[in-house]
Amino acid sequence: MLTSESLLAVLDEVQDPDLGQSIVKMGMIQHIRIEDGGKKLAFTCELTTPACPLKDKIEADIRAAVAKAFPEVQTLDLVLTGKVKAGAMAAPGGENLVPQIKNVILVDGGKGGVGKSTLAVNLAYALQALGARTALLDLDVFAPALPSLLGRQERPKLQGQEKIQPLVHNGLETMSMGYLVDPRQAMIWRGPILGGIVSQFLRDVVWSEADYLVVDLPPGNTDIPLALAQHCAAAGVVLVTTPQRLSLDETRRRKPFYDQMRVPLLGLIENRIDLRTPHSGLGAGALAEEWGVPFLAELPFAPELAVCADRGAPCVEAMPDHPIARILRTTAERMAAQISIQQQAAAPAT
Ligand SMILES: Nc1ncnc2c1ncn2[C@@H]1O[C@H](COP(=O)(O)OP(=O)(O)OP(=O)(O)O)[C@@H](O)[C@H]1O
Numbered sequence: 001m002l003t004s005e006s007l008l009a010v011l012d013e014v015q016d017p018d019l020g021q022s023i024v025k026m027g028m029i030q031h032i033r034i035e036d037g038g039k040k041l042a043f044t045c046e047l048t049t050p051a052c053p054l055k056d057k058i059e060a061d062i063r064a065a066v067a068k069a070f071p072e073v074q075t076l077d078l079v080l081t082g083k084v085k086a087g088a089m090a091a092p093g094g095e096n097l098v099p100q101i102k103n104v105i106l107v108d109g110g111k112g113g114v115g116k117s118t119l120a121v122n123l124a125y126a127l128q129a130l131g132a133r134t135a136l137l138d139l140d141v142f143a144p145a146l147p148s149l150l151g152r153q154e155r156p157k158l159q160g161q162e163k164i165q166p167l168v169h170n171g172l173e174t175m176s177m178g179y180l181v182d183p184r185q186a187m188i189w190r191g192p193i194l195g196g197i198v199s200q201f202l203r204d205v206v207w208s209e210a211d212y213l214v215v216d217l218p219p220g221n222t223d224i225p226l227a228l229a230q231h232c233a234a235a236g237v238v239l240v241t242t243p244q245r246l247s248l249d250e251t252r253r254r255k256p257f258y259d260q261m262r263v264p265l266l267g268l269i270e271n272r273i274d275l276r277t278p279h280s281g282l283g284a285g286a287l288a289e290e291w292g293v294p295f296l297a298e299l300p301f302a303p304e305l306a307v308c309a310d311r312g313a314p315c316v317e318a319m320p321d322h323p324i325a326r327i328l329r330t331t332a333e334r335m336a337a338q339i340s341i342q343q344q345a346a347a348p349a350t
């Protein structure tokens with residue numbers, strides 16, 4: 001007979017495949033309503049992110065389990081939601097300056113020009129489109145890309161004497177050094193000042209509560225990721241590379257740094273794959289396998305990405321049905337899932 005208890009016993013057999021745990025044990029099943037003598041059933045399944053790539057599979061598994069165990073159910077009103085958990089709230093270097101942000105995602109790669117900024121912007125808008133509250137911070141203080149990538153040049157408003165309001169662009173809170181100084185001006189910041197700039201961008205910008213803050217990093221070995229990892233609880237870093245050996249070598253050099261900072265590697269993205277160019281042999285896929293981290297995406301050389309960038313509109317927004325936008329959405333889902341997986345692995349066993 002269908003009761004809340006018998007339903008939970010049946011759903012206990014359904015697992016979140018990414019997390020390898022029963023959806024009941026993870027507390028995902030909520031708001032059970034049984035009506036009409038068991039003919040009508042309604043409940044909610046709260047996933048660990050609205051950007052869950054396995055949403056459809058979990059829904060199908062739930063529906064199959066209910067249909068098999070309770071054939072009397074004629075209508076099943078199943079609502080899938082996502083509630084993102086916060087990662088570790090303690091920042092390794094001391095104070096977490098953005099406690100209202102549940103997960104900070106770094107986009108790095110090492111090499112210049114591999115597509116970090118393009119991907120950071122598109123992944124942020126993809127997460128937002130999938131239902132996650134997202135914000136975007138351009139920490140390339142030497143050559144900020146965001147004003148150009150979003151087509152916004154105006155100065156952000158001040159709040160009081162010391163606080164800066166993020167610039168909201170298509171529903172997403174964004175901030176960049178390019179909003180504060182003339183982007184055509186060459187910016188030379190020395191090491192000690194960089195740490196101060198990073199903490200100001202975290203503390204003095206009035207960020208709202210968010211599930212994810214995507215951070216675009218400058219190329220090369222700067223003090224920026226170090227300062228960032230010290231002042232927030234980074235959920236993880238995504239490394240972007242191209243198939244070229246020079247880029248892969250740089251990417252390879254980033255891992256020891258993030259290992260040392262205890263920032264988890266969420267995965268690798270291989271960008272700008274041009275089939276006409278001979279492959280170096282060792283691709284990002286092989287590197288991901290060697291490191292035991294997910295290979296999140298292979299993105300072809302796609303002129304649309306550059307065209308959108310020049311128009312100041314992220315591709316996932318401007319061309320949502322284009323195959324490249326689909327790949328970017330899947331990449332965002334896999335990245336979000338990886339954060340949930342890392343959190344699950346770090347959580348004390350229940
Ligand atoms: N998959 C792609 N196909 C075609 N063009 C791309 C692709 N990805 C990025 N680009 C283009 O490559 C150029 C460099 O990209 P982007 O600025 O995102 O790289 P970056 O790694 O952030 O560079 P930097 O290290 O200078 O910050 C841009 O003109 C962008 O439009």
Ligand SMILES: [Mg+2]
Pocket residue numbers: 116117118140145216217218219
């Ligand atoms: Mg960039």
